[in-house]
Each structure stands twice: as structure tokens, then as C-alpha cells.
Amino acid sequence: MPAPAQPQARFAGSESCKSCHAVAYAGWKQTRMANIVRDPKAHPEAVLGDFIHPDPLRTFSLDEVAFTYGSRWKQRYFTKKGDDYYPLPAQWDVKKGRWLPYHVENGTDWWTPFYGPTNMDRPTGPTCDGCHSVNYNIETKQVTEWNVGCEKCHGPGSLHNAHPTKTNIVNPETLDAVSGTDTCIQCHSQGRPLDKSVATPTLGHAYDWPVGYVPGKRLADYWKLEELKPGVTNFYQFADMTGHKNRMQGNDFVQSNMYHREIRCFDCHQVHSNQNTANLVAVGNALCLQCHTKKNPAGLHGTVSEHTHHAAGSEGNQCLACHMSKIEQTIKENFVSAHTFRFIAPAQTEQSGIPNPCTSCHKDKSNQWATGELKSWTTTSPWRVGQ
Numbered sequence: 001m002p003a004p005a006q007p008q009a010r011f012a013g014s015e016s017c018k019s020c021h022a023v024a025y026a027g028w029k030q031t032r033m034a035n036i037v038r039d040p041k042a043h044p045e046a047v048l049g050d051f052i053h054p055d056p057l058r059t060f061s062l063d064e065v066a067f068t069y070g071s072r073w074k075q076r077y078f079t080k081k082g083d084d085y086y087p088l089p090a091q092w093d094v095k096k097g098r099w100l101p102y103h104v105e106n107g108t109d110w111w112t113p114f115y116g117p118t119n120m121d122r123p124t125g126p127t128c129d130g131c132h133s134v135n136y137n138i139e140t141k142q143v144t145e146w147n148v149g150c151e152k153c154h155g156p157g158s159l160h161n162a163h164p165t166k167t168n169i170v171n172p173e174t175l176d177a178v179s180g181t182d183t184c185i186q187c188h189s190q191g192r193p194l195d196k197s198v199a200t201p202t203l204g205h206a207y208d209w210p211v212g213y214v215p216g217k218r219l220a221d222y223w224k225l226e227e228l229k230p231g232v233t234n235f236y237q238f239a240d241m242t243g244h245k246n247r248m249q250g251n252d253f254v255q256s257n258m259y260h261r262e263i264r265c266f267d268c269h270q271v272h273s274n275q276n277t278a279n280l281v282a283v284g285n286a287l288c289l290q291c292h293t294k295k296n297p298a299g300l301h302g303t304v305s306e307h308t309h310h311a312a313g314s315e316g317n318q319c320l321a322c323h324m325s326k327i328e329q330t331i332k333e334n335f336v337s338a339h340t341f342r343f344i345a346p347a348q349t350e351q352s353g354i355p356n357p358c359t360s361c362h363k364d365k366s367n368q369w370a371t372g373e374l375k376s377w378t379t380t381s382p383w384r385v386g387q
């Protein structure tokens, strides 16, 4: 006798969680992840780009915009044709307040050969929407909801809604560390799907997101991280395999010893709150010093100043300044932070051109100067940073 079929949980939408989890809901609602995709007719306040003054790059009007996309560094615009959305050819640079062209050039993203040359040949379903919605259905092109809803990280919730227990909803906190961080890497990475039956890269049909994955499963069964090669500098990576473009947090972090020691993205980021920049659980050195204290085996050996060789209060005394270089390009002249947490030595800049923190800040000094200074530090090995 076959076992009776278990009821399958379905996606119910974030609104269904609100009544019982008011605190998590209210916090999440304020985050960027909950607000990346916006219909400008319902949310005129979401529009950041200048649609009033003419600009040769902006060849479309606000009437053509079905969705705005993003708010921190860049805002892109989707138009609707039939069942599909397409990216319009200009994007707004939020920090500099200017229009820039938007077109994914051939030979950059791996999927460009599978699409025609113009934005209108590249529907956003396969290239974007899996990461910017919950439950994008590749057959019907329908979603349960736009944006990073609760169930994108917690899995489908209909059974939990009906009979809430701890066992019928995924909590990334109680998963093993790999599966826990996979709930973030599903979107925060560059890679390619593995499942040939749903995502064979053929013309007009190359998916850039892990089709079929849901939280609790092993992402590696659905997704292959972009292959990184030592010594190569290209669209995706620097020569030391640190990301070169945005959305490489997962590719970076799996290289860190912190990942190896089961630190997860959400040990540093609280995704139900936007109280701090980037949803951080604490700001400045306090974030890192939660663990990197003298008493911890992972800790610094002396004081922070002894480690950094900069006075307390100096910009050069900030952990992020040396361990999270802002070198991963999100748009022209705008960068997000590396998540390998490695210190990039000035000698590596000499070898491959990857920017290092010392001379990125001390712009008037040479790499040789910085290397000389580092070699005089007795807190680090000259074999690692001096040559």
C-alpha cells in the first residue's frame, strides 16, 4: 500500500503572515528587499529618476513604465508587452542623480548569447524575475507576489498558516549553516541553473536564477556558482577571485574562513529590520568585535589599534576599510563591498591591478610605500603581505 499523499504546502503570500507575526512583518515591510519592485501608478513616491527634464538617454516616458526596480544605487524600469516585462534602455544613477544607458553588453553576463541584441529581445522572466518575486512560475509567468516576500526565505506557508508549528515552516536559523546561508545565496550570487529540463540554455530560454529551489533544500542541487579561475580578471572576478561586479556576496563569502566556521549571512544582517544601513545587526567595528575579541579563538591578539596600526578614531582603524573593499561595480563609478573579508595586499595590485585598501585611501602614496609599511608590522607576516 502506498503511503497516503501528504498535503503539499502552497505559497500564501506575506500578507497571510502579518496577523500572527506583526513585529517581523512591520520590520520587513520597511526593508529594501520588501520594496525593490514598485508599480509607479500605485507608488509614485518610488520613482527616483528625472522624468521631467528631457535627456537624450531617456527615450521613454513614465507612462511606459510598468515597474521601477531598485532604490539604493540604481533604478531600472520595466515595460510590459503581452505576458512579459522588458527592461527599458536607461537607468537612473541614484547617488549621482543622472541617467546612464542600460543594456547588458554581449560577452559580459553568460546568458547574453542566448538572446537577441536589444532589451526588447530579453524578457525579464528568465533573466531577472526569479530573484525579484516569490514563486515565479516559468509556465504561467505568474508570481505569488513581487519582491522578496517572507516565503522566499521561509518556504511555502499554507500548512503553517492553518496549523502553525515549528516543523511546517522553514527557519534559516535552525537549518544547518550551509542550507541556512543558501537561503540568501539563491539570490545573492552569480551562477547558472543545473536542471536541464526546466532551464536548458537555448535561444530565448536561458534562466539566470535557480529555478525549482525552495528554502530548506540544498541550493547546490539546483545552482552552480559562476566558475572562478585564479589569475583571471574579467566581468565577474578579480585575479584573486574576489567579485568584480555586484551580487557576488555568495560567491565571495563561501571563500571566507568565516563561512567555513559556520558564520551565516544573517549573523551580520537582520533582514526583518532596516534600522541600520544594509540591515546590519550592529554598526562600525562593534559588528566585528562581537566575535573578534581577545577572548575568542577567532579574536585579534592585541587592541584594535595594535592590529590596524592606525589610531582609534582614524578612518584607517575601521575593519571594513581593510577587509571589505568597495570594489564590486554595481553601475559606473559605484561599488558594493567585497564579502571575502580578505585583506588585499598592495603587492597584489602590482601583480594584477586589483585595488588594495592602503593606496585606495592613501591616494598620494605608492604600492611600494604601503608594502614597506606592512613589512614593518610585527602583527602580520611579511611572507603573506610583503611580497
Ligand code: HEC
Binding pocket: 012, 013, 014, 016, 017, 018, 019, 020, 021, 150, 151, 154, 156, 157, 158, 160, 161, 164, 165, 166, 169, 170, 171, 174
Ligand atoms: C495563525 C498564526 C500564524 C500565522 C498565520 C503564521 N504563523 Fe508563523 N508561527 C506561529 C506560531 C504560533 C509559531 C510558533 C510555533 C511553535 O512555537 O510551536 C510560529 C513560528 C514561526 C517561525 C519560527 C519557527 C521556529 O523555528 O521557531 C517562522 C519562521 C514563522 N512562524 C514564519 C511564518 C511565515 C513566513 C508565515 C506566513 C507564511 C507565518 N509564519 C504565518 C503562528 C503563525
Ligand code: HEC
Binding pocket: 014, 017, 018, 021, 024, 025, 026, 028, 029, 033, 148, 149, 150, 151, 152, 153, 154, 171, 172, 173, 266, 270, 271, 272
Ligand atoms: C530575506 C530572507 C527573509 C525574509 C524575506 C523574511 N525572513 Fe523571517 N527570518 C529570516 C532569517 C534568516 C531568520 C533567522 C534569523 C533571525 O531570526 O533573524 C528568520 C526568522 C524569522 C522568525 C523567527 C524569529 C523571530 O523573529 O521571531 C519569524 C517568526 C520570521 N522570520 C517571520 C518572517 C515573516 C512573517 C516574514 C515576512 C513578513 C519574514 N520572516 C521575512 C529570513 C527572512
Ligand code: HEC
Binding pocket: 031, 032, 033, 035, 036, 069, 070, 071, 072, 073, 130, 131, 132, 133, 147, 148, 152, 153, 172, 183, 184, 185, 186, 187, 188, 265, 266, 269, 271, 274, 277, 278, 279
Ligand atoms: C529573492 C531574492 C533574495 C533573497 C532570497 C535574499 N535577498 Fe537580499 N536582496 C535581494 C535584492 C533584490 C536586494 C536589493 C534591494 C534593493 O536595493 O532595492 C537585496 C538586498 C539585500 C541587502 C541590502 C539592503 C539595503 O538596504 O541595501 C542585504 C543586507 C541583504 N539583501 C541580505 C540578505 C540576506 C542576509 C538574505 C538571506 C537571509 C537575503 N538577503 C536573501 C534579493 C534577495
Ligand code: HEC
Binding pocket: 069, 070, 071, 072, 073, 074, 075, 076, 087, 124, 127, 128, 129, 130, 131, 132, 186, 187, 188, 189, 190, 208, 209, 210, 246, 247, 248, 249, 330, 336
Ligand atoms: C540571481 C538573482 C538575481 C537576478 C537574476 C537578478 N537580480 Fe537584481 N539583484 C539581486 C540581488 C541579490 C541584488 C542586491 C545585491 C547587489 O546588488 O549586490 C540585486 C540588485 C538589483 C538592483 C539594484 C537595486 C538598488 O537599490 O540599487 C537592480 C536595479 C536590479 N537588481 C535589477 C535587476 C535586473 C533588471 C535583472 C535582470 C536583467 C536582475 N536584477 C537580475 C538579485 C538578482
Ligand code: HEC
Binding pocket: 181, 184, 185, 188, 249, 250, 253, 258, 263, 264, 265, 266, 267, 268, 269, 277, 278, 280, 287, 320, 324, 335, 336, 337, 338, 339
Ligand atoms: C561578517 C559580517 C558579514 C557577513 C557574514 C555578511 N555580510 Fe553582508 N555586509 C556586511 C557589512 C559590514 C556590510 C556593509 C558594508 C558597507 O556599508 O560598506 C555588508 C553589506 C551587504 C550588502 C549591501 C551591499 C553593500 O556592499 O553595501 C548586501 C546585499 C550584503 N551585505 C549581503 C550579504 C550576504 C548575502 C551575505 C552572505 C552570503 C553576507 N552579506 C554576509 C557584513 C557581513
Ligand code: HEC
Binding pocket: 255, 256, 257, 258, 261, 263, 267, 268, 287, 288, 289, 290, 291, 292, 297, 298, 319, 320, 323, 340, 341, 342, 343
Ligand atoms: C558571529 C561571529 C563573527 C562576526 C560577527 C565576525 N566574525 Fe570574522 N571570523 C569569525 C570566525 C569564527 C572566524 C574564523 C576563525 C578561524 O577559523 O580561525 C573569522 C575569521 C575572520 C577573518 C579571517 C580570514 C577569513 O578567511 O575570513 C577575517 C579577516 C574576519 N573574520 C573579519 C571580520 C570582519 C571584518 C568582521 C565584521 C565585518 C567580522 N569578521 C565579523 C567570526 C565572526
Ligand code: HEC
Binding pocket: 285, 288, 289, 292, 298, 299, 300, 301, 304, 307, 308, 309, 310, 316, 317, 318, 319, 320, 321, 322, 323, 343, 380, 381, 384, 385
Ligand atoms: C589598516 C588595515 C586593517 C584594518 C583597519 C583591520 N585589519 Fe584585520 N588585517 C589586516 C592585515 C594586513 C591582516 C593580515 C592579512 C594576511 O595575513 O593575509 C589582517 C588580518 C586579520 C585577521 C586574520 C588574522 C588574525 O589576526 O587573526 C582577522 C580576523 C582580522 N584581520 C580582523 C580584523 C577586525 C575584526 C578588524 C576591525 C576591528 C580589522 N581586522 C581591521 C589589516 C587590517
Ligand code: HEC
Binding pocket: 310, 311, 313, 314, 315, 316, 321, 322, 357, 358, 359, 361, 362, 370, 371, 373, 374
Ligand atoms: C580608509 C582610509 C585608510 C586606509 C584603508 C588605510 N589608511 Fe593609513 N591612514 C589613514 C589616515 C586618515 C591616516 C592619518 C593618521 C590617522 O588618522 O591615523 C593614516 C596614517 C597612516 C600612516 C602614518 C602617517 C603617514 O602617512 O605616514 C601610515 C604609515 C599608514 N597610514 C599606512 C597604511 C597602510 C600600510 C594601510 C594598508 C594596510 C593603510 N594605511 C590603510 C587612512 C587610511
